[in-house]
Amino acid sequence: MAEKITPRSVDYSQWYIDIVINAKLADYSPVKGCMVIRPHGYAIWERIQAEMDRRFKETGHQNAYFPLLIPMSFMKKEAEHVEGFAPELAVVTIGGGEELEEPLCIRPTSETIIWSKYKDWIQSWRDLPILINQWANVLRWEKRTRLFLRTAEFLWQEGHTAHETEAEAVEETLKMLEVYRDVCERHLCLPVIAGLKSEAEKFAGAVQTYCIEAMMQDKKALQAGTSHFLGQNFAKAFDVQFQTRDGKLDHVWATSWGTSTRLVGAIIMAHSDDKGLVLPPSLAPEELVIVPIYKNETKAAVLAYGDQLLAAIKAAGIRAVMDTDDSSSPGWKFAEWEMRGTPVRVEIGPRDLEAGKVMMARRDTGEKVPVEAAAVPAKARELLDAIQKNLFERARAFRDENTRKVASKAEILEFYGADSAGTAAAHGGFAEGLWCGSRTCEAALKAESKVTIRCLPLGKQEDISGKCCLCGEPAKHTAVFARNY
RNA sequence: CGGGACGUAGCCUAGGGGCUAAGGCGCUUGCUUUGGGAGCAAGAGAUCGGCGGUUCAAAUCCGCCCGUCCCGACCA
Numbered sequence: 001m002a003e004k005i006t007p008r009s010v011d012y013s014q015w016y017i018d019i020v021i022n023a024k025l026a027d028y029s030p031v032k033g034c035m036v037i038r039p040h041g042y043a044i045w046e047r048i049q050a051e052m053d054r055r056f057k058e059t060g061h062q063n064a065y066f067p068l069l070i071p072m073s074f075m076k077k078e079a080e081h082v083e084g085f086a087p088e089l090a091v092v093t094i095g096g097g098e099e100l101e102e103p104l105c106i107r108p109t110s111e112t113i114i115w116s117k118y119k120d121w122i123q124s125w126r127d128l129p130i131l132i133n134q135w136a137n138v139l140r141w142e143k144r145t146r147l148f149l150r151t152a153e154f155l156w157q158e159g160h161t162a163h164e165t166e167a168e169a170v171e172e173t174l175k176m177l178e179v180y181r182d183v184c185e186r187h188l189c190l191p192v193i194a195g196l197k198s199e200a201e202k203f204a205g206a207v208q209t210y211c212i213e214a215m216m217q218d219k220k221a222l223q224a225g226t227s228h229f230l231g232q233n234f235a236k237a238f239d240v241q242f243q244t245r246d247g248k249l250d251h252v253w254a255t256s257w258g259t260s261t262r263l264v265g266a267i268i269m270a271h272s273d274d275k276g277l278v279l280p281p282s283l284a285p286e287e288l289v290i291v292p293i294y295k296n297e298t299k300a301a302v303l304a305y306g307d308q309l310l311a312a313i314k315a316a317g318i319r320a321v322m323d324t325d326d327s328s329s330p331g332w333k334f335a336e337w338e339m340r341g342t343p344v345r346v347e348i349g350p351r352d353l354e355a356g357k358v359m360m361a362r363r364d365t366g367e368k369v370p371v372e373a374a375a376v377p378a379k380a381r382e383l384l385d386a387i388q389k390n391l392f393e394r395a396r397a398f399r400d401e402n403t404r405k406v407a408s409k410a411e412i413l414e415f416y417g418a419d420s421a422g423t424a425a426a427h428g429g430f431a432e433g434l435w436c437g438s439r440t441c442e443a444a445l446k447a448e449s450k451v452t453i454r455c456l457p458l459g460k461q462e463d464i465s466g467k468c469c470l471c472g473e474p475a476k477h478t479a480v481f482a483r484n485y
Numbered sequence: 486c487g488g489g490a491c492g493u494a495g496c497c498u499a500g501g502g503g504c505u506a507a508g509g510c511g512c513u514u515g516c517u518u519u520g521g522g523a524g525c526a527a528g529a530g531a532u533c534g535g536c537g538g539u540u541c542a543a544a545u546c547c548g549c550c551c552g553u554c555c556c557g558a559c560c561a
Contacts, residue, residue: 013555028553088560109561143486143559150560203561211561226561258561293520331521349520359520 005339007274012218019268020147023277023339033145033152037261040340041148043285044264045155049135051187051282052157052259055179061131061159066113068137069104074112078237081111084204088140106139111205111230111256114160115238122162122252124243129172130162148265149222149485156260162252164244166231169253173229176257177210180225188263189280189391190214190270191399192224193430193480195455200439203256207231213454213480215399216269219429221454221482224266227257271364271391277341278363280391281384288313288380289337290322293330293349305353309346309376316377318384338363343387344380364390402429409445409470412481416451430454430482434475436468445470445481453479 005022006014020026025041037045053063069092076082085108092104107113114132121127139153159176163169177194184190192212202209206228214224235241235251244250271278281287290310294302306322313320323333330347337345347359358376361368364387371379406412416428428451435441435453446452460478468475 011555017554032552084561140560144557197561201561206561209561223561228561256561291520295519296517299519326519329519329521329523331519331523333522334520335522347520351520 005274005276008217015274016265016269017147019272019277023341025264025268025277026147028147031152033142035147035151035153037155040285041264044267044279044283045261047283047285048183048187048259048263049157051183052179053133053135055183056133056157056159059131059175059179061133061161063134064132065134065136066107066110066117068107070107070110070113072103072105074116075105077112078205078233080233081205081237085109085140088142090139090141107136108138108140109256109258110134110136110138110158111160111234112238115234115240115254118160118162118235118252119238119240122240122242125164125245127242128162128164128252129168131159131172132161133157133159146265146485148268149262151261154260154262156258159255159257161255162235162240163255164242164253166253169231169255170229173208173210173227173255173257176255177212177225177227180227180257180259181212184212184214184224184263184266185392187280187282188224188267188270189388189395190224190266191392191396193455193457195457195480196461197226197455198437198439198442198453198479200442201453203228205230205233206256207233210458211455213482213484214266214270215395215402215430215482216266216485217398218269219402219482221430221480221484222262222266222269223454223484224263225257225259228255230254230256270395272341275335276339278391279341279343281343281388284341284343285319286321286340286342287318287384288320288344288346289342290320290346290348291330291333291337292322292324293347295350298350298353302348302350302353305373306348309348309358309373312377313346313380316381318377318380320380344383346376346380362387364394399430404429404431406431406433406469406481412445412451412469413449416449416483428483430480432457432460432478432480433469434464434466435477435479436471436473437476438468438471438473441468441470441473450483451481452484454482454484455480 005018008015023040024038026038027036029036088108089105093100118130135157137153137155142150142152145151161172163172181192181194184192192214194212197209197211208229210227212224213221216222232251232253234254240252241249242252268277290306292302292306310320310322341363343363345361352358356373357370358373359368360371360379362383406415412431415431442453456477456479464475464477466475
């Protein structure tokens with residue numbers, strides 16, 4: 001028998017690992033904290049990339065590539081930045097067998113090396129804006145890693161833009177946050193809350209950090225993307241000034257924004273079940289699989305029937321394959337394609353051939369229906385659209401069911417389970433409450449319960465009146481609280 | 486980096502001082518099969534995580550190290 005998936009109810013962490021390994025998304029590497037992304041996992045990442053990249057281009061960005069190695073001195077130019085990243089840097093000190101004059105760090109993010117070049121490229125307001133994105137790997141020496149969710153090396157995209165005015169940079173920050181929200185909701189079927197990070201949680205070197213936060217099936221929050229308004233911090237650190245329209249000198253305004261292979265982890269945690277991966281159709285490497293069922297004497301006829309169906313399905317623009325592997329049984333194949341997360345399965349056997357029908361099964365609900373052969377492409381499209389919609393609705397309903405308003409710290413602690421701090425027990429969810437904005441107030445809650453402010457949701461920050469749910473002082477913000485990854 | 490669990494064939498597990506290291510899955514070959522993880526037969530595959538120690542004898546006992554997972558600290 002093949003390996004079984006540990007049920008979510010038994011051990012959520014182990015379930016997640018079992019999915020990643022058994023669905024052949026990724027594997028452990030000989031280097032601690034790193035992972036090997038296998039073809040199936042990489043294919044999903046490529047589809048996410050394609051969606052993101054298309055939107056970056058549509059919003060006027062261009063791709064470029066900056067080096068992996070960054071002079072250590074660059075990292076030190078922005079005070080908060082170096083403080084934030086110093087503990088997780090890997091540093092190269094030897095090259096070609098000789099000690100380097102200046103150590104080089106492997107990029108944990110590329111603000112510094114990019115801004116060192118922006119200094120050369122920007123003199124006038126006419127050189128602005130610069131709208132660059134890069135697809136790259138970065139390395140952060142994480143103490144504790146988890147496949148896809150937090151690995152030492154990961155793949156991501158990082159946008160780095162330079163603007164003439166503060167307003168334009170802020171607009172860019174929010175525009176890209178919206179791109180992330182749209183891709184997550186439309187393609188990953190992942191409902192997210194867009195908001196502003198608190199001071200304690202913001203990016204090292206940013207003025208403001210915006211994020212999108214999603215709820216996983218264990219009710220913990222996962223940050224799915226971030227967009228930073230960097231103000232003039234990096235321009236000042238790298239002395240990037242330009243001549244303005246009225247002839248004055250000013251520092252450039254900046255943004256940076258990123259999403260990573262963590263999104264693959266988000267898809268797994270949000271949608272999958274105890275049978276394996278469940279993929280949103282728009283990200284599935286194969287949207288549909290045909291599993292032929294035959295005996296020796298019916299094999300030729302069934303396969304010919306399958307070939308015809310496959311051609312018709314592909315002609316309808318659906319990514320489809322037929323599993324013609326002769327060495328495993330139909331039952332094995334059903335389980336295997338379910339493990340891989342393929343959204344729609346078409347079963348064809350002698351009985352179907354005779355009746356001019358097929359059986360179609362959807363991965364998200366397990367529902368099976370007979371369909372006339374001629375109607376298969378249209379039905380496949382219908383099912384794929386229904387699955388795409390259902391995954392999002394299901395995830396949103398789950399999040400809404402596990403979100404509640406809170407007015408006091410006692411309520412928060414009760415919501416998350418008084419004695420469940422630090423356990424994997426499925427308590428809580430998202431709590432929405434008013435907050436005074438005090439850092440100590442936030443830190444106290446974290447120390448007490450591991451619950452943190454995930455974000456201050458956009459659109460809920462106007463006309464705040466009432467008291468902070470933590471300390472009772474007058475509130476300034478609406479905050480979403482949760483335990484997080 | 487602290488606490489816990491674990492490390493025996495590709496995977497899972499048995500054996501806890503002594504004889505050729507056992508079984509299941511998977512793999513190879515052949516035949517029969519194929520509507521929810523098929524059957525039979527014959528094969529291949531292990532310096533028992535590493536190093537050192539105790540002993541006539543170590544997978545087994547001891548020490549150190551390494552690695553993986555879980556919990557914690559840390560972490561855009």
